Amino acid sequence: MGAMDDEAFMRLALREAEAAGAEDEVPVGCVIVDRKAGKVIAKAHNQRETLKDPTAHAEMIAITAAAESMESWRLEECDLYVTLEPCPMCAGAAALARIRRVVYGASDPKAADLRLNHRVELVGGVMAAECGGILSGYFRGKRAVK
Amino acid sequence: MGAMDDEAFMRLALREAEAAGAEDEVPVGCVIVDRKAGKVIAKAHNQRETLKDPTAHAEMIAITAAAESMESWRLEECDLYVTLEPCPMCAGAAALARIRRVVYGASDPKAADLRLNHRVELVGGVMAAECGGILSGYFRGKRAVK
Numbered sequence: 001m002g003a004m005d006d007e008a009f010m011r012l013a014l015r016e017a018e019a020a021g022a023e024d025e026v027p028v029g030c031v032i033v034d035r036k037a038g039k040v041i042a043k044a045h046n047q048r049e050t051l052k053d054p055t056a057h058a059e060m061i062a063i064t065a066a067a068e069s070m071e072s073w074r075l076e077e078c079d080l081y082v083t084l085e086p087c088p089m090c091a092g093a094a095a096l097a098r099i100r101r102v103v104y105g106a107s108d109p110k111a112a113d114l115r116l117n118h119r120v121e122l123v124g125g126v127m128a129a130e131c132g133g134i135l136s137g138y139f140r141g142k143r144a145v146k
Numbered sequence: 147m148g149a150m151d152d153e154a155f156m157r158l159a160l161r162e163a164e165a166a167g168a169e170d171e172v173p174v175g176c177v178i179v180d181r182k183a184g185k186v187i188a189k190a191h192n193q194r195e196t197l198k199d200p201t202a203h204a205e206m207i208a209i210t211a212a213a214e215s216m217e218s219w220r221l222e223e224c225d226l227y228v229t230l231e232p233c234p235m236c237a238g239a240a241a242l243a244r245i246r247r248v249v250y251g252a253s254d255p256k257a258a259d260l261r262l263n264h265r266v267e268l269v270g271g272v273m274a275a276e277c278g279g280i281l282s283g284y285f286r287g288k289r290a291v292k
Contacts, residue, residue, distance in 0.1 A: 089238030097200035105277025131251025
């Protein structure tokens with residue numbers, strides 16, 4: 001599939017963006033395509049205000065829906081189309097989901113750095129031994145089983 | 147509230163991590179505290195396998211639950227405690243939610259770079275004019291109303 005398909009799928013994402021705008025949400029839309037089956041498995045639009053949920057970006061809702069459709073969190077055969085360049089949360093989610101290809105429309109100069117909007121104070125190492133110990137115990141157990 | 151409180155809240159997050167381990171999930175736990183009210187408003191643990199959802203990290207579930215509890219996506223008076231250093235998706239979500247303070251336990255040397263695990267092909271500029279136009283139209287409309 002080539003550039004023509006990219007435009008066709010982006011057009012569907014744009015329709016989702018329009019649906020967001022009609023709900024007075026920032027108009028961003030997303031579709032996820034199963035390349036093997038050659039079909040759209042998830043469509044979503046930004047619903048942050050409607051759901052009062054800071055994680056309810058179009059991509060996040062679409063990724064969760066696509067995983068449900070595939071009955072797996074691994075979306076290795078899938079491409080994601082989104083009308084706006086993904087923020088770090090959504091780019092991170094796409095990587096975690098092992099999405100093959102992320103195709104976006106408009107660039108977002110602010111996408112790369114959420115800290116421009118809000119700076120979170122970050123503190124590490126609180127009860128690090130206990131918190132790390134439960135993880136190493138878990139992975140040790142996994143290796144023992146294999 | 148000081149370091150004693152941090153340990154007390156991290157201990158609750160650890161309990162959540164234990165609950166994840168009991169479900170054979172990677173044991174990571176999270177709690178979110180409303181500092182104004184001085185109480186825990188959300189507890190969650192990693193449920194990626196159970197929910198078959200790549201976005202179902204402890205922090206993401208907790209942030210969505212906290213926003214539901216506060217009836218707002220703005221968690222400006224909230225601190226997030228998590229047993230493992232957040233990945234970019236979760237760190238991004240905390241920033242989007244305007245969380246005041248993220249406190250973590252164990253460090254994760256892989257946290258900073260999801261690309262170590264999986265490299266997503268990124269393509270930008272597909273139908274950029276249409277995708278950007280719907281956004282600028284939306285924001286122009288917002289300014290006109292004010």
